[in-house]
Amino acid sequence: MSLTYETVALQVQGVNLEVSTVHSLTSKTPILFLHGFGSCKEDLADVHIHPYLKQYGYIAYDAPGCGQTKSDTLSATDIPFLVATAEAFLEHFKITRFHLMGHSMGGLTALYLAHRNPERVLSFVDIKGNLAPEDCFLSRQIFTFKSDDPEDFFNAFIDRTRTSGSYGSALYASTLRARVRVEAVRPIFESMVQLSDEADLLGMFMGLPFPRMFMFGWEMRGLSYLEQLKKGGVELAQIEDPLEMYRQMSIFLDVIGRN
Numbered sequence: 077m078s079l080t081y082e083t084v085a086l087q088v089q090g091v092n093l094e095v096s097t098v099h100s101l102t103s104k105t106p107i108l109f110l111h112g113f114g115s116c117k118e119d120l121a122d123v124h125i126h127p128y129l130k131q132y133g134y135i136a137y138d139a140p141g142c143g144q145t146k147s148d149t150l151s152a153t154d155i156p157f158l159v160a161t162a163e164a165f166l167e168h169f170k171i172t173r174f175h176l177m178g179h180s181m182g183g184l185t186a187l188y189l190a191h192r193n194p195e196r197v198l199s200f201v202d203i204k205g206n207l208a209p210e211d212c213f214l215s216r217q218i219f220t221f222k223s224d225d226p227e228d229f230f231n232a233f234i235d236r237t238r239t240s241g242s243y244g245s246a247l248y249a250s251t252l253r254a255r256v257r258v259e260a261v262r263p264i265f266e267s268m269v270q271l272s273d274e275a276d277l278l279g280m281f282m283g284l285p286f287p288r289m290f291m292f293g294w295e296m297r298g299l300s301y302l303e304q305l306k307k308g309g310v311e312l313a314q315i316e317d318p319l320e321m322y323r324q325m326s327i328f329l330d331v332i333g334r335n
Contacts, residue, residue, distance in 0.1 A: 096144035100124035112180025128326035141260025150259035154267035
């Protein structure tokens with residue numbers, strides 16, 4: 077089944093959105109994917125061709141302030157607003173049950189979406205979403221490198237990211253200008269830091285009443301809370317390449333389907 081692209085008009089908390097979506101839906105419960113900061117709705121689109129995952133279908137969208145989605149009030153783009161957008165999106169497509177996958181910013185959004193709608197979520201793969209203050213190595217720069225000019229901050233942020241020395245950082249930095257609206261950066265980053273510092277995100281994640289996987293790369297193997305997640309019944313998956321990522325996802329969902 078091929079991917080379908082369409083733009084959906086939504087109004088969320090008084091903000092008018094034209095949401096750029098992609099989906100390949102089947103008769104089975106779909107995978108809802110929420111992308112990270114500087115990423116896009118197509119990040120996991122290979123789900124629709126993966127031999128062990130395409131049966132589930134795929135649905136995603138560019139978050140407000142990102143990609144091809146348009147918003148008439150970018151200053152409203154914080155995490156609670158992104159959660160409300162996800163709920164409006166699900167209502168529009170009449171999706172009542174779903175497997176949830178979220179990366180980084182999308183992982184944090186997905187955590188709150190799952191916390192608010194636990195009866196609708198069948199499983200949750202959190203791809204290095206924020207669970208603790210230590211996860212704000214990018215977003216905290218809104219405070220550590222303060223600037224009154226959004227353009228100046230974003231330009232400097234891109235330069236710092238490009239030369240950070242992390243795997244993929246140069247490629248990631250090269251796409252930021254095209255994938256993120258400058259006016260949305262501050263509200264997104266400030267919200268991510270506030271929630272990571274003040275909310276019990278780890279407790280929320282561990283308390284969810286359905287199967288959960290926490291997926292992370294080699295550079296994140298030293299996260300302080302990994303052992304706590306393992307003891308709390310969360311499946312851990314350290315990923316080194318995309319094929320392994322999809323393999324781990326398919327095994328996780330297959331086990332759920334057999335239980």
